[in-house]
Amino acid sequence: MSQLQRIAIAPSQLQQGQILLTKEQQHYLVRVLRLRDGDRFIAMDGKGKWWLSQLATEQAQVLQPLTVETELHVSITLMVALPKGNAFDEVVRTCTELGVACIAPVLSDRTLLNPSPQKLERWRRIAAEAAEQSERAFVPTILEPVAFNTALSTVNSHQSSVNSQQYICEGRGNFPHLRYCLQNKGQESIVIATGPEGGWTETEIENAIAAGFQPVSLGRRILRAVTAPVVALTLISANFEV
């Protein structure tokens, strides 16, 4: 079943058991994927629902809803200082594969560049593609980049209402390994922050601690800014995998 081709649809396209396909989707199914009338594929709404569907010219017939079991039972938000150049593309792609729910790019004291608005569109497209390819039910949300302190206060007001844990990764300093800090006692939400090239400043770490974040290490070797989020996501996903 999971070997079938998958396409993302908007929930509004599903009406009375039929999927009204856009011209682009018709082109993709028929010209690119070479499906014919009667062939099956999976329609996913990016919000947790998959449907086994059958192509019928300009629309598709929904055969049955599918149960997707590729999602974690915890919502992981990655707060990540924007790295140089295009390196963030790969962070978005890989962390989507690893089950992230929300990516919050932040501008830290040592971040060099403020990205253009086109970047945000690009990251969202990459997240949607990676969600399809890794067979996820959800497409992660990518927030607009904001200053690190702004992100801290937003998280702080939001997370206090749910069963949540917040961590900030720091390569230097003698902090406990994330592995020993993760619990698995019905957490609904985890926020993990990883820093820029050169690391967080001392003030940033202090502000994060004041906002309820626990400082943690990802091991004794110094990781690049693009490696740290992948390592953090891997450890959290594995901890909560059912």
Add this chain to the structure above:
Amino acid sequence: MSQLQRIAIAPSQLQQGQILLTKEQQHYLVRVLRLRDGDRFIAMDGKGKWWLSQLATEQAQVLQPLTVETELHVSITLMVALPKGNAFDEVVRTCTELGVACIAPVLSDRTLLNPSPQKLERWRRIAAEAAEQSERAFVPTILEPVAFNTALSTVNSHQSSVNSQQYICEGRGNFPHLRYCLQNKGQESIVIATGPEGGWTETEIENAIAAGFQPVSLGRRILRAVTAPVVALTLISANFEV
């Protein structure tokens, strides 16, 4: 101390407490790093030894040996099916950061290309750079690419003599998560194999099992061929981190 610049030297350059610098190393220290006579740096031999050193024109004075504690107490060999294009560069770089001891590129049934000999030199250079940047004491060994079955038999004859465990990662199928299979009972060596785009063939999995490999999952989402080795190394490193 760890903020000092590091350069790799050959063990033969160290003679009676002096490091005889090559022309390239002199250029790098003086022109690139802008060190002056009397400035300190760290010389590392890539085989586990670091020395605090002081520049003295065309040579350097060893001040004292340094204790490095960035290495794992288990030797991890990554056996990895070569991905398309230049994607293997990034696998070498990231897995070096994560503490791998040996990378064995293999040609699997679904591997598309046999790499040129220049590639091997390139990968070794990337491993040396990544070892320096991540402050490791050892530079990982990169073996010449061989057929998967050849690699299996080599591992099999070598590993049987030490306290070793072997795993093969497979995205499809209902295998236990690597996280639940890792132990920490004085293993000296771990071998982990990750597959190509499209996964291992059934025969390859069977051959690996016959060679003593345990099939494992890296989670419920389908990972790209370049993501799987990073996830596997992260989980193993974290399990054995002291």
